[in-house]
Amino acid sequence: MSIAATFDFLRRAAQTATIRTGRGFADFLTSRIVQATTEPSLLAAMERLLKSLGSDISYIGGEKMARFMAAAGGVEAPGLLSWLRAYPNMAAMIALLRNDDDYAAALASIQLPAAQVGDRGSAPPSRPWQIGISAICTSPLAHGADGKAGNATLFRRQQVLSTTGQVLDLPFYAGNAVRGQLRDILADHFIGALGLTVSRVRPPLALWFFHALYAGGVLEEGGGDAIKAVGNELGNNGTLRTEGVHRLRDHLPALSLLGVALGNRVLPGRLYAGDLRPRCREWGNGAIDAAELMEWTFLTRREDHEDHADNHSMIANTECLRTGTVLEGGIDLDTHAGDLERSALGCGLALLQQRGLLGAENRRGLGRVDMAISGAPDPALYLDWLAAEKPRILDYLAGIHATDTSGNDAILGAQRAAKSKPKGKPAKAAVAPEPFQDDSLAGL
Template structure:
């Protein structure tokens, strides 16, 4: 069976923020999912596969448009959604084999990640796993085994403050209303994975040809080069080093060369896609 797996290990070099949906006052907690541990279901902090998949899509599509010489801001909304958001379903059929063939020939990343083309949907060949902390509690679920508990310091809290900078420096604008009250600062707290924490995941690529597999490796190489996950990257969160079970540099070459050799065909295809999606 043609299913390939690339194992990934992330080692954080700064705290990682990835907030869940549960409200907790002024504390923003990490996203959690349940795992059966010692015959009980426990909530464990994770980084979602959906979030990682979104980052990979953004990286590879931005890179694709740069390589063929199209500015992302110059494309239509429908085309942007198709490539960067997984598309949006609309009435009007475009179900045909020729379109699927043209996608395969001109944009392997769309084959891997899937999208919607008006009323037609294609499922991606690439499955992205959850990032799980390497900790004793999850030894049953992880490749890496350790005696270190998740509560040994892998989780920590950090806090930030926001203040009204305009009121603290009213000369920066001509119509600021001030009073004699002290400028207030708001404190908010965040739960984070600590620097040094390891997280593991895997990517499965199903029934892909050599070019599509090379594209998947290039996608992961872009992630490795970007070196950031999660929120608050503007204040230094989410940096990491990435180790993969595949030689990403060498395996990316086939895809990179293919895009370079077929750039003109891809430019023409993008124009055709614009017409198809906006008809």
């Protein structure tokens, strides 16, 4: 009963949609179902779906509305919402079936998950971190998932087995993103401390070392002779030159802290960055439901040229954590981390806290946070060391060809040329057909 009532309503909403799209309507409907089912309840999901489709609600029908309202308040509503979240493509296909017999057969085959009533439990508790991080969102926070829904970007989630054995799909801010931001911030600071111009357009260092600082490494085939020379310093072909490894860690403590891959040699980092979990009931660190923390923001890009032939306006939607959401997580340090590496982490965390930005779309005003950090190491040791050892660091970088930028322009030019090269086989030039020769009449 609830399944039929919900799909009859969904089917009618699709039939009365007023929004037109250049892509297939089934794909469009699927993307709208994905967006709508991020809402906390079945009723809220259908409300959002009606808006996103531009459905003409005057043609939905009172009977279909009444049956759906009863279903949305019934015990099967959470299971229906879970099914729609899990199978949006199938839901769109069923809703668009034209044959009533096929439609009825499809509905009869739907198996809902067990009714999720009562306490759904929460994620297992996390132990305290050596360095605690807490961030309050002072603007919506975007952190994209690996999939999209049309022009919408979903917030990143992970599945968690709760204390009552149920699977929860919970939002989180990845610890690897925190680690990546620390890497970028410390790289900028390191280059500036050496007296070089911080620029990602024209790197002041050899590209292979630039990528090592900002991206955490470079493959052997991407670094040319310079990266091979570094391989000779650190060890090649399965060998390990411990003196070279110690020299790198001693001269580049921030890089040693975060880890780096150079050629076929991987130097592991010294820190473990944990995910930042929104404070909510399901994560076990708050009272509000996780679904109540989410909202959708949108941007528009309008066409300013009045004489344009085609309309290039654009709308993009992003699922975000609401302003006021509190995230909690932290960082642990490896027991092998040295004093300089620990102090470098303190420097990075201080700069991250001062920057006050997390996530994506910062240029749109998203991701502003007030961050509190407990247990962070003192950055003074690292800052004093950088100032005192600047000449020795530059000599070391010159010795491994990290300051040689002579080949950068050629490498970047080759990369640009490769990107501009058309893909696929070039089209063959049209050849005019030869005049037909009827050999049987030749010589007559």
